[in-house]
Amino acid sequence: MQETFEIGPIECAYCGNTTPFTVVAEDYSAVMTHEFEHETPWGVMDDTVHRKWVHRMLICSVCKRASFHRVFTHDGEPEEVELLYPQPILIPDGCPIVWRRNTAKP
Numbered sequence: 001m002q003e004t005f006e007i008g009p010i011e012c013a014y015c016g017n018t019t020p021f022t023v024v025a026e027d028y029s030a031v032m033t034h035e036f037e038h039e040t041p042w043g044v045m046d047d048t049v050h051r052k053w054v055h056r057m058l059i060c061s062v063c064k065r066a067s068f069h070r071v072f073t074h075d076g077e078p079e080e081v082e083l084l085y086p087q088p089i090l091i092p093d094g095c096p097i098v099w100r101r102n103t104a105k106p
Contacts, residue, residue, distance in 0.1 A: 007058070013086045015063040024066075025057040050075055055084075 008020040051074050058067045072080040 006061075010058075012060040012063060012065070013067060013083065014065045015060060017060070017062045019061045021058040021060055021067070023056050024059055027055040028052065 004022050004024050006020045006022055009018045010021050011018045012021075051072070053070045053072055055068065055070045058069060059065070060067065067083065068085040069081060069083045071078045072082075
């Protein structure tokens, strides 16, 4: 079984708090390896690059609800993070309504 670890702080889409999240599951099944050759002063070298999306299940340390996101990595270095669930609430610019998040626990 995989060990859990913390990342963040990240803003929780449920409770609105910016807090560390615990990663409870990761999926590395989308690994893509690209092999290529390049010229060097010592001749042609074979090289490989590992690019992938890592899908994660996260637990908010405040409200204890699960979120899902994915991280695009290039040779193990994170490049892009995308929240998959819950969808962030978008309020159009110029909207006169003041909206507050429900911070009560379910």
